[in-house]
Amino acid sequence: MQVQHQIGADIMFAFDELTTLQNSRGYQEESLERTRLWALRCIDEHFRLTTERVGKPYQALFGVIQGAQYEDLRRKACRDLGAMDFDGYGIGGALEKENLGTIVRWCNEELPENKPRHLLGISEPDDIFTAIENGADTFDCVSPTRVARNSAFYTPAGRFNLSGAKYKRDFGPLQDGCDCYACANYSRAYIHHLFKAKEMLSATLISIHNERFVVKMVDDTRLAIEAGTFFEFKAETLAQYYR
Ligand SMILES: [Zn+2]
Structure with missing residues (x-):
């Protein structure tokens, strides 16, 4: 908590x-209790440090929900931490793709409705839709930058790998119509060349594009929710992406 306050998160x-x-199962129970006790200590220290930070921007503290694949442990964690004075909640843990939606739903049925729910560590398009559908508000993941280091880039028509020889003379942007810095200024051919020459800039440019792609997809999802067309939008987007 002290380090987080010092760096101004x-x-x-x-x-x-x-x-x-x-x-x-026994270890999960012990571990969950340890996380609950740490949550109390984090809140105490956060409030102590916050009172010393008069006049500085407020820093939010989120509690983290663990409990692995056990419904009773997940619900207990949500009730325990939900009763504490956190600004929001992160749903954590090693989640299997098959039960991601179920676990996120258990948590969101228990967590306070007036606080943001963050899902830790996902970003493949189908996972994002599953998470949103089950009540997650925000997400984070290393995937857009991790795949960029291997020259993979996202487009509405799926994920492609720029290392292929067919991109050598492809002078179009990573994605037609994308408004990111990489697409506005560089061609597939040039980024392909950078990757082949082992220039770090290729990963940087593809990361900029991949991050923009994911953010735009979530922005569009929000618009679809507001328009009442979430399920149609989800079906169309995923059909195009995973065709
Ligand atoms: Zn782009």
């Missing part, structure tokens, strides 16, 4: 233990 996450799906 806008949103801090309370200390938690990330278990794996292989840990025993």
